[in-house]
Amino acid sequence: MQLYNKYNKEQLIKQLHDEDFTRTTISFYRYVRISDPQIFRDELYREWFSLNCFGRIYVAREGINAQMSVPTANLDAFLEQLNSREQLKNMPIKYAVEDNGKSFYKLTIKVRPKIVADGLDDQAFDVTNVGRHLSATEFHEQIGKPDVLVVDMRNHYESEIGHFEGAICPEADTFREEIDLVVEQLKEEKERKILLYCTGGVRCEKASAYLKHHGFQDVNQLHGGIIEYAQQIKRLNLKSKFVGKNFVFDERLGESINGEVIAHCHQCGKKCDAHTNCANNLCHILFIQCAECASHFQGCCSEECKEVLHAPVEERDLYVQAFQRKFGNRKAFRKGFSQKIKKLDLRYE
Known part of the structure; x- marks a missing residue:
């Protein structure tokens, strides 16, 4: 077959x-x-x-x-x-x-070379020396204690729409970038109790081992991630300490955990947590867009991208060249950074 x-x-x-x-x-x-x-x-x-x-x-x-x-x-x-x-x-x-x-x-x-793209040399540290796995209720009980640091090990566009109360949410675009950012940001906190979490738990496996390798003494991780936490909290009829929506990497792009909307449309600032990709495939940036802006911009992140979307076929090469001159490649459109949602004067460069 x-x-x-x-x-x-x-x-x-x-x-x-x-x-x-x-x-x-x-x-x-x-x-x-x-x-x-x-x-x-x-x-x-x-x-x-x-x-x-x-x-x-x-x-x-x-x-x-x-x-x-x-x-x-x-x-x-x-x-x-x-x-x-x-x-x-x-x-x-x-x-x-x-x-x-x-x-x-x-x-x-x-x-793939790895099941999560972390960019780490697994021979440089003991990847099996992971943090202590906490159940949903154990994790829930630790949140908010003065000696505890809760760290979101997901990318910024995930934590922007939902996160645990009081969590440290690094503005990282990739998991590899975030691991080093967390180590640097918390370098003076190696004696503190660290609680790591991610969507389903897989990123925390590698992250917890990496933090322990760098001298963090009390590293813990949420077993089963946000998904398992949400199921357990609902089953136990406890008030969720995760606020907002859990970003997921499928067509849904998110699932609400406690019903709150904590993010804002990147174009008008209205409360909104609906992610979408710019309809201009030369851009394709992942960003948050409300229904009104989606209608006005026709699914694009800017007027310029809307113009590209409707450009005659014979003119599209000019836009492609302009995008390449300005950004090099599509990776320059960092996922979800609202400061990237701005006018791009491509025609006169």
Whole structure:
């Protein structure tokens, strides 16, 4: 069988919305030795394709990191398949807090050097010497204590729409950038109790080991991340100390944890926590946009990008060249930094 998707995005999204059954959004990860990631990947693709699973999965020699959408009727069969593999047996599964069943529209499994792009040399420190795992209730009870520092190990565009009360939220654009930023920012706090958290827990595994390597004495991490915390707090009928929305890396782009909106539209400043990508694919910046601005700017981050969106085909090369001269490449549009949402005079450079 073909071990990759053969339809375009528009076809796949239409097929998803035409489905007459429910899906369940789940996530899981595990650091485990995989001797041949490519063979492992191909086997998983065959199995999960046969169950009509969608998702984004990374496989590496160090393990697996998966966010998936599984037909609810096939969920038991999917979990049985996981348990049939020694590397994936008894996998802790995290279920989405808000789930419309439209989180993914295709199955993508990629072989990567690492399951999280951290840019670290794993030979330089003991990656197995991780922090103490705290349950949701243990983490909940520690928040707000005077001797405790709560640190958000996610990127700034994630923490901007939701975070734990009093958390330190570094303005970092990547996980690799953030790890060093946290070490530097907290270098005088190595005796304090540190509580790390992220979306599902996988980033904290590496981050906690890195902090301990740099001399931090009391490093703790939220087991299962924000997703598990939200489920447990709801089950125990406790008031959430996570405020706002949890950013997720799928079509939903976020799930509300306590119903509050703490972010603002990057264009007009109105309260809003809806992320979108600029409709001008030359830009494609991830930013927050309210419904009114989305209508006015036609999904773009600026009037200039709206102009590019409607430029005649024969003129688009001029805009491409202007963007390249000004920014070099698309990475210059740092994800979600509101100061980047500004007018760009591209035509007269």
